[in-house]
Amino acid sequence: MKTYKTNELFKILEIKNIKTQRGDRSIFKKYSYFQTLNAYKSLFVDDIEDINKILQNISAGINLVDYTKYYKIKSYSNVQNLQEQVCKAICKKYEILYNKNSTIKELESKINQISYLRHVYNSNAKYSDFVRMYKFEHELRSVLLKYTLIIEENMKNIFIRCLNDSKEINANYLTNMNSYNTDMNNNSALKTLKLIVDKHTNDHSMPIKRKRKQNLPIPYWILINELAMNQTYHAINNLKPNMERLIFQECMNYFTHLNVDLNLHTPNSKPYIQINEQIDVFKSILSYIGEFRNILAHNQPIYSYNVKDFCLESYPNISYTLPKTKSVTEQYKINASLMYKLQEFFGPDSFNRNNYNRNINLSFMIYFMYKIIVHIDSNTTFYLEIKNLFVKYNIILTEYRYNISDYESVSKLVEMINDLAKIKINVRDTFDRIENKKPYKRDFFMKYNKLDSAIRSINIQSKKVKIEKIKSKYNVFSRNNKYFDYTGINGKFFLQIN
Numbered sequence: 001m002k003t004y005k006t007n008e009l010f011k012i013l014e015i016k017n018i019k020t021q022r023g024d025r026s027i028f029k030k031y032s033y034f035q036t037l038n039a040y041k042s043l044f045v046d047d048i049e050d051i052n053k054i055l056q057n058i059s060a061g062i063n064l065v066d067y068t069k070y071y072k073i074k075s076y077s078n079v080q081n082l083q084e085q086v087c088k089a090i091c092k093k094y095e096i097l098y099n100k101n102s103t104i105k106e107l108e109s110k111i112n113q114i115s116y117l118r119h120v121y122n123s124n125a126k127y128s129d130f131v132r133m134y135k136f137e138h139e140l141r142s143v144l145l146k147y148t149l150i151i152e153e154n155m156k157n158i159f160i161r162c163l164n165d166s167k168e169i170n171a172n173y174l175t176n177m178n179s180y181n182t183d184m185n186n187n188s189a190l191k192t193l194k195l196i197v198d199k200h201t202n203d204h205s206m207p208i209k210r211k212r213k214q215n216l217p218i219p220y221w222i223l224i225n226e227l228a229m230n231q232t233y234h235a236i237n238n239l240k241p242n243m244e245r246l247i248f249q250e251c252m253n254y255f256t257h258l259n260v261d262l263n264l265h266t267p268n269s270k271p272y273i274q275i276n277e278q279i280d281v282f283k284s285i286l287s288y289i290g291e292f293r294n295i296l297a298h299n300q301p302i303y304s305y306n307v308k309d310f311c312l313e314s315y316p317n318i319s320y321t322l323p324k325t326k327s328v329t330e331q332y333k334i335n336a337s338l339m340y341k342l343q344e345f346f347g348p349d350s351f352n353r354n355n356y357n358r359n360i361n362l363s364f365m366i367y368f369m370y371k372i373i374v375h376i377d378s379n380t381t382f383y384l385e386i387k388n389l390f391v392k393y394n395i396i397l398t399e400y401r402y403n404i405s406d407y408e409s410v411s412k413l414v415e416m417i418n419d420l421a422k423i424k425i426n427v428r429d430t431f432d433r434i435e436n437k438k439p440y441k442r443d444f445f446m447k448y449n450k451l452d453s454a455i456r457s458i459n460i461q462s463k464k465v466k467i468e469k470i471k472s473k474y475n476v477f478s479r480n481n482k483y484f485d486y487t488g489i490n491g492k493f494f495l496q497i498n
Contacts, residue, residue, distance in 0.1 A: 001093070001094055001095055002092070002093050002094075002095065004033075006028070006029060009028075009033045010025055010028050012033075013028075013037075013127055015069060015070055015072075016070070016119070016121055017121055017123065017125065018037075018044075018121055018125045018126065018127050018130075019124070019125065019126045019127065020126075020127045021126075021127075021128065024127050024128065027127075027128075027131060028127070031131060031134060035134060035299075036127075036130045036131055036133075036134045037130055039134070039301045040130050040133045040134065040301065040303070041119055041121075041312075042303075042304060042307075042310070042312060042482075042486065043133065043303065043479045043482050043483060043486070044121050044122050044125040044129070044130070044479060044482075045119045045120065045121055045122070045312060045315065046120055046121065046122045046123075047120040047315070048117045048118065048119055048120065048312050048313075048315045049117065049118040049120060050112070050115075050116060050117055050118075051087070051090065051108050051111040051112060051116055052108070052112075054067065054086060054118060055083050055086075055087075055104070055108060058079055058082055058083050058086065059079060059083070061079075064082065067082070067086060068082070070118070071085065071086050071089040071090070072089065073085045073086070073089065080104065083104050084104055084107070087104060087107035087108060087111060088107065090111050090116060091107060091110065091111065094114055094116070096110050096111065096114070098110060115311075115313060117311065117312060117313065119312065122478075122479070124478055129477065129478065129479070132393055132395075132474055132477070133303075133395075135393070136389065136392075136393040136395060137301060137302055137303065138299070139389055139392075140302065140386070140389055141296045141299065141302060143382075143385050143386060143389065144292075144296055144302070144365075144366070144369065144386075145293070145296040145297060147369050147373050147382055148229065148289060148292065148293040148296060148369065149293075150373065150376075151229070151255070151289060151369065151372055151373070152228070152229035152232065152290075152293065154254065154255070154376065155229065155232055155233075155251055155286065156224050156225060156227070156232055158247065158250050158251050158254055159224050159232060159235075159236060159247055160220070160221045160224055161250075162243070162246055162247045162250055163220055163221075164221075166243070166246075169220075171217060171219035171220060172217050172219070172220075173220045174196045174220045174223050174224070174235065175193070175196055175197060175217070175218075175223075177193060179239055179240065179243070180192065180193060180238050180239060180240065181238055181239060181240050181241060181244070186238065188234065188237075188238055189238040191234075192231075192234050192235050192238045195227075195231060195235075196223055196235070199218075199223055199226045199227075200212070200218055202226060205222075205226055207222045207225075208222060208226070228290075228293070228294070228297075229286075229289065229290040229293045230287070230290030230291060230293065230294060232290075233283075233286055233287055233290045236248060237283070245262060245276075245279060246262075248279050248282065248283050248286075249261070249262060249275070249279055251282065251286065252278060252279055252282040252345075254376070255282075255372045255375060255376065256282070256345035256346060256371075256372075256375060257345060257346060257347060257375070258278065258344065258345060260275045260278065261275075262275050262276070277341075278341060278344065278345075281337070281338060281341040282341075282345065284323070284338070285338075285368055288322065288360065288364075288365065288368065289365070289368060289369065292305065292365050302362055302365075303362060303483060303486050303487050304486055305361060305362045305365060305487075306320050306321050306322050306359070306360050306361055307319070307320060307321075307361075307486065308320055308321045318359075318485060318486065320359050320360060320361070322360050323335070323360070331359070332357050332358070335355070335358045335359065335360060336355040336356070336358065338358075339352045339353075339354070339355035339358060340352075340355065342371075345371070346371045346375070349496065349497070350492075350495065350496035350497075351367055351493070351496040351497050352367075354496075359488065361486065361487055361488045362486070362487040362488065362489060363487055363488030363489045363493055364488070366386060366489070366497070367497050369382070370382050370383060370386075370497055371497075383494075383497070383498050387494055390494075391472065392472060393472065393474055393477070394472035394474040394475065394476055394477055395477040395480065395483065396477070396480055396483065396484070396489060396490055396491060396493075397491060397494065398471075398472070398476055400469050400470060400471050401470050402467050402468065402469055402470065403467070403468040403470055404465065404466070404467055404468075405466055405468065406464070406465065406466055409461065409464045409465045409466075410465055412461055413458065413461045413462055413464075413465060416454065416457055416458050416461055417458060419454060420451070420454045420455070420458065423447065423450055423451050423454060424447075425444070425447045425448065425451065430444055
């Protein structure tokens with residue numbers, strides 16, 4: 001496939017009708033084309049064309065100027081010649097071999113083999129908006145990764161505690177094949193055991209190096225801390241059923257409002273079955289978060305989390321990878337059931353009450369994580385950190401913040417208002433004096449003048465307070481609707497989850 005120099009890539013922006021402005025060329029050199037344009041193109045594309053559609057348009061005389069510009073064709077003698085040049089330009093870019101005498105149909109067939117698509121960008125697409133989205137997601141990933149690691153750490157602690165408190169558990173528990181569920185040739189269990197064994201050779205772990213130097217077995221409490229979240233999930237999931245149920249049950253009890261115990265119920269009883277269903281659903285949530293954690297850690301785009309067709313072959317339809325089912329209808333059913341279980345886990349709210357045709361997308365991941373984090377730490381700033389990022393980049397949320405430069409003037413104003421509250425005019429006493437023909441004017445006007453003076457002083461002081469209204473340096477994101485289509489996040493989302 002053809003490679004491009006930086007200057008050539010910048011010129012491609014113009015070919016694709018992506019607007020640039022002064023200074024964009026120097027900014028372009030700082031960011032990878034793949035990390036910006038390719039990663040976020042789905043938000044800015046208004047249409048796609050395969051080679052069949054392109055050739056049909058050319059035959060109909062549609063967008064001829066656009067095609068000559070896009071494929072760098074200087075001149076053509078007729079429609080067929082333009083079609084041929086377009087096909088050969090595509091073949092040259094993707095290093096598709098063809099004969100000089102190949103027909104248009106033969107070229108078209110070769111191009112179809114690579115599922116070629118031409119992305120037609122929105123007429124208002126700006127390079128600066130691609131960079132904005134890149135920066136926004138970079139910061140958003142950092143925040144979400146921080147909280148994912150908190151969930152991961154707590155999950156490991158629960159894993160270790162459950163093993164500590166279980167009878168007849170040895171330090172080599174995780175390296176013992178008998179600890180795992182190997183029924184029906186469970187290859188997943190063998191993979192986990194291999195992963196655990198491979199951790200013994202980790203030269204970057206000081207605790208492991210220390211135990212090896214001492215010629216001592218590496219205990220499970222050290223090995224567990226070496227695992228990433230998804231590895232931890234699979235390690236638990238592949239243990240013998242009794243231990244697997246116990247650990248996931250304790251995770252569910254810790255991360256949610258539930259407090260259940262399978263051991264208090266007889267197998268196959270209604271409560272026993274209900275608790276097992278709850279554990280299975282919560283396991284799926286932990287699995288989602290574990291996969292999401294890897295995406296965050298490897299700096300992949302997250303607006304398109306769980307979207308199956310990242311290449312837009314099914315545009316404008318959006319399909320989802322998880323949960324793995326044979327049809328979209330089955331996915332909706334599973335997700336609707338999940339929404340009901342979320343009400344049991346965290347209590348009913350505006351988000352989990354809406355269970356109609358829901359998809360597992362970025363809004364779900366933020367919701368899962370927020371509900372877990374706020375449950376284990378009521379003082380968390382998770383919600384504000386996420387919301388402030390959307391405000392900062394003027395994506396979905398447009399809000400202003402206010403800055404006060406002189407805090408002394410504000411403090412003085414507050415002091416004066418407090419003094420004002422201490423001035424009391426007893427109206428009833430004044431009326432009584434008037435009715436009983438007793439003197440009242442002197443006392444009344446003294447207090448009135450004091451009150452009037454205080455109010456005038458407050459008005460003067462309030463004018464000294466300088467409040468700066470600060471808005472985002474970015475204009476409203478023009479593709480908010482498309483962002484919602486992919487993520488499920490709009491202004492209502494922030495009201496629903498908090």
